[in-house]
């Protein structure tokens with residue numbers, strides 16, 4: 001079995017790559033290292049890695065012909081709402097056109113694949129009041145990022161139906177864990193909190209902290225992706241989340257307890273276009289055998305311990 005992971009050096013991609021390798025899968029990675037880092041991949045020596053941009057159509061076509069993957073996980077993306085508002089045309093070329101081009105090539109070249117999995121986002125739900133979000137809930141994609149994710153989902157599903165490609169889409173909620181890059185203000189809030197607690201930096205809290213999110217530990221995300229891989233399911237959308245709603249204020253309190261230190265906080269006005277509340281219904285995933293194994297407290301503790309160990313090994 002061979003798998004292609006685009007964005008395989010990124011935060012979630014690298015965890016997926018390591019899991020696939022541990023399951024005996026032959027893995028090929030394409031990553032342009034814009035956010036990713038090869039050091040994220042533990043099993044680097046056992047993986048074929050191409051440092052390339054998924055927008056390089058010729059390259060991607062040749063790669064598909066030569067490598068002939070059974071499974072394709074499309075994780076490469078510019079995963080920032082703010083970035084998509086700043087430069088919509090460029091993020092569109094990654095978040096939609098590159099995916100579309102691959103689907104189109106798979107169709108035309110009639111390459112046999114076992115599954116094509118596209119990674120979408122809870123962003124597609126926007127700010128509509130129904131909670132928790134089920135896969136059938138109304139959507140209201142508000143940013144170029146969310147629009148690209150939703151429209152690409154539709155292409156992926158339609159290509160599945162129309163051309164008999166086994167396609168699946170997943171909507172990630174707020175994923176956290178080791179390897180998440182805290183370097184941008186739009187990085188995951190838990191990677192930023194970790195950096196602030198560890199290095200005694202000032203944390204900027206946007207808004208009143210009452211906004212809620214469904215935080216899911218990256219190992220549970222990998223569990224979900226693997227269950228979907230092994231199942232016969234196709235032409236479907238799945239939420240990937242923990243299923244619990246947590247406010248930013250309470251996660252900060254919890255993380256301070258785990259880290260045993262107090263966070264320095266500066267309060268700033270809320271971010272424009274933000275979702276106030278977010279939580280998923282994960283029933284569909286549970287039917288595939290998923291259980292969220294990592295409570296927030298357990299996930300935070302594991303994440304924190306890991307950062308302490310890598311800090312100690314650096315010193």
Ligand code: UD2
Pocket residue numbers: 079080081121122123124173174175185186187188189190192203204205206207211213248271274275
């Ligand atoms: C997540 C996704 C984003 C998109 C969006 C859809 C991540 C990293 N981002 O954005 O790609 O799918 O969902 O709705 O998963 N915050 C602070 N201070 C900081 C950083 C963040 O107060 O330094 C707040 C932020 O304003 C927000 C919350 O923390 O209310 C979570 O922020 P985030 O960037 O981790 O995730 P989110 O839900 O905005």
